[in-house]
Amino acid sequence: MRLRQRLLSPGRSPSPAAGPDHDRGADQRTIIRDLPLVTPFGDLITYLYEAMFEQHPYLRGLFPGSMDFQRAHLERAFWYLIEHLDRPDEVAAFCARLGRDHRKLGVRPVHYEVFERALREALRRSAGERWTAELEQAWLRMLRFAVAAMVDGADAALAEPPYWNGTVTEHQRRRPDLAVLRVRTAETYPYRAGQYARLQSPLLPHTWRPYSLARAPRPDGELEFHIRGTGLGGVSDALVAHTRVGDPLRLGPAQGSMTLDDDLGRDVLIVAGGTGWATAKGLLEELAERRPRGRGAHLFLGARTLDDLYDNAALAELGNGRPWLRVVPVIAEGPGGAEEVSVADAVARHGDWSGHVAYVSGPPAMVTATVRSLTAMNLPADRIRHDPVGGAVPPPPRPASADQ
Numbered sequence: 001m002r003l004r005q006r007l008l009s010p011g012r013s014p015s016p017a018a019g020p021d022h023d024r025g026a027d028q029r030t031i032i033r034d035l036p037l038v039t040p041f042g043d044l045i046t047y048l049y050e051a052m053f054e055q056h057p058y059l060r061g062l063f064p065g066s067m068d069f070q071r072a073h074l075e076r077a078f079w080y081l082i083e084h085l086d087r088p089d090e091v092a093a094f095c096a097r098l099g100r101d102h103r104k105l106g107v108r109p110v111h112y113e114v115f116e117r118a119l120r121e122a123l124r125r126s127a128g129e130r131w132t133a134e135l136e137q138a139w140l141r142m143l144r145f146a147v148a149a150m151v152d153g154a155d156a157a158l159a160e161p162p163y164w165n166g167t168v169t170e171h172q173r174r175r176p177d178l179a180v181l182r183v184r185t186a187e188t189y190p191y192r193a194g195q196y197a198r199l200q201s202p203l204l205p206h207t208w209r210p211y212s213l214a215r216a217p218r219p220d221g222e223l224e225f226h227i228r229g230t231g232l233g234g235v236s237d238a239l240v241a242h243t244r245v246g247d248p249l250r251l252g253p254a255q256g257s258m259t260l261d262d263d264l265g266r267d268v269l270i271v272a273g274g275t276g277w278a279t280a281k282g283l284l285e286e287l288a289e290r291r292p293r294g295r296g297a298h299l300f301l302g303a304r305t306l307d308d309l310y311d312n313a314a315l316a317e318l319g320n321g322r323p324w325l326r327v328v329p330v331i332a333e334g335p336g337g338a339e340e341v342s343v344a345d346a347v348a349r350h351g352d353w354s355g356h357v358a359y360v361s362g363p364p365a366m367v368t369a370t371v372r373s374l375t376a377m378n379l380p381a382d383r384i385r386h387d388p389v390g391g392a393v394p395p396p397p398r399p400a401s402a403d404q
Helices: 003-007 024-033 041-055 057-062 068-084 088-105 109-130 133-156 235-241 274-290 312-319 343-349 364-376
Strands: 164-175 178-185 196-200 209-212 223-228 248-251 268-273 297-303 325-331 357-361
Touching (some): 024 068, 041 057, 041 109, 068 088, 068 133, 088 196, 109 133, 178 235, 196 223, 196 235, 209 223, 223 235, 223 274, 268 274, 268 343, 274 297, 274 364, 312 325, 325 343
Parallel strands (some): 268 357, 297 325
Antiparallel strands (some): 164 178, 196 248
16 A cells, blocks of 8 residues: 555544645644744754664664754755645645655655654654644644655656766866856756756765756756855865766756746846856746747846856856847945945846746845845736745744744
8 A cells, every 4th residue: 555545544543644625724723833842943853863763773874974954954844834734735746846856865655654753752752741632633644744745746756767877077166165067967867947956976975955057958968057165064065176077976856946937928037146147047048049029038146246256258158149138237345346235126226027027046135135125016926936045945934922
């Protein structure tokens, strides 16, 4: 019997899984009401992994040496589930993508059952004597709903590899902390401009980090990634400072919905900062091929200094002979800089974007400020595209008290 059927079986445990007509909003309210019992989530996640690894020591080998990124990712996932539980279609789509992606980690259906038992133990330990059967059932229904969608996502992806093997074909150090990598995969790698992929270096087994694809798909199949080092010892440092031409990499399946619409019936606004330029570059390459006559695009490209515009040759090539594309650099410091003007401010000052489709990529603060500014300018939320920071979702505002 498939795991989904076991998860939804009423006789499986004293905490039955929810049927399709279950009021998930009621579970959401129950969980939020008693969040102070288990938040901050740091202790809960520590107890969860302790229980998993004590009961099944072999599972530790599925995880990287440092668990910091994994803990942060799980915390964001918890917050996402809680915030969106009353929107089951969104949760199902999000978890299906997770299930497809988790195949690269060697996750098997039995591991979800182990995770559930560990989470139940961790919840009870975190909440102590105030833990109730009602609260446990709400948490377990939420978890089983998420897991069922993850299993469906993994099942739907059985025809594709869990990961792709690639080889570095070019490594350009554009700055001490930034490199542009080009990669070819042994098998065709399916993706769309605007998406991202998680990469694993053999220097850090079991450790995957997300990076934007900086090219639209092309016949030669070569991929491009822009990597900025974020500190010693991580995947980014390994890719920037310790990777060479000929080195192997692994790529997880392409993810993200920040892609161009099939019907390009509106002008496009692209706002990018830092290595968010990688996403913008891929989108502009595809737009150059597919743009309908009469449609145009604006690119706002933010950088701290002129030297931080690390890919000027590609930017000039994209803009050459394309009058439909207007590029607006926003430099914070140095010659021509305007420290008092942020990228979001520059976008707001340049006109009315309410009829556009917007794509925003870059540092978290820039993305957040730009999305808020565009929303305030009456650009509908469904026409503002951006991926969550690091390929995960940011946590929602946390309730100040159990009464909220």
